[in-house]
Amino acid sequence: NGSANDSKNLRVKLVLLGDSGVGKSCIVLRFVRGQFDPTSKVTIGASFLSQTIALQDSTTVKFEIWDTAGQERYAALAPLYYRGAAVAVVVYDITSPESFAKAQYWVKELQKHGSPGMIMALVGNKADLQEKREVSAQDGMEYAEKNGMFFIETSAKTADNINQLFEEIAKRLPRPPA
Ligand code: GDP
Ligand code: MG
Numbered sequence: 001n002g003s004a005n006d007s008k009n010l011r012v013k014l015v016l017l018g019d020s021g022v023g024k025s026c027i028v029l030r031f032v033r034g035q036f037d038p039t040s041k042v043t044i045g046a047s048f049l050s051q052t053i054a055l056q057d058s059t060t061v062k063f064e065i066w067d068t069a070g071q072e073r074y075a076a077l078a079p080l081y082y083r084g085a086a087v088a089v090v091v092y093d094i095t096s097p098e099s100f101a102k103a104q105y106w107v108k109e110l111q112k113h114g115s116p117g118m119i120m121a122l123v124g125n126k127a128d129l130q131e132k133r134e135v136s137a138q139d140g141m142e143y144a145e146k147n148g149m150f151f152i153e154t155s156a157k158t159a160d161n162i163n164q165l166f167e168e169i170a171k172r173l174p175r176p177p178a
Pocket of ligand 1: 022023127
């Protein structure tokens with residue numbers, strides 16, 4: 001089911017979904033490489049990166065991250081990405097109500113067609129753009145709560161809450177019996 005292995009070393013497939021331009025690729029690059037490249041290229045199809053983190057209880061979690069693009073036009077292909085994923089991260093841009101609406105579309109899609117027991121996170125990215133904010137943190141939080149999701153606001157630009165996002169997901173993973 002996209003999560004595997006012994007009790008101390010977990011491996012999980014994680015997919016990112018959300019409107020084009022919300023910062024999915026930048027979140028992944030910030031988490032995996034510690035970088036932010038404002039001129040980064042549009043993702044074509046799907047790209048794959050992995051990153052391992054250690055939790056305080058000495059569990060390690062290896063995230064196999066599928067960064068997708070083109071779901072706007074090729075929504076029919078999306079199930080190929082999220083099939084078998086243990087974790088889905090649905091991203092919107094706090095300056096874009098349209099992207100928040102699109103995030104809600106993806107949540108419904110995952111509820112219908114995703115793996116049972118999938119962990120879902122709702123991420124309001126570009127939190128550094130406070131002066132352009134059009135989606136309140138309250139709205140994001142309430143929607144996430146209603147849908148049993150973990151909610152966080154991030155900035156791939158400043159790195160704010162990026163590691164926390166993945167740590168919180170890691171803590172919520174089901175642990176195989178020791
Ligand atoms: P994707 O299509 O969802 O993968 O979005 P990208 O990661 O390619 O980012 C789209 C644009 O948003 C790029 O110009 C990024 O530089 C910018 N961007 C991404 N994350 C942030 C962020 O946290 N803050 C700001 N201000 N811009 C961001
Ligand atoms: Mg991208």
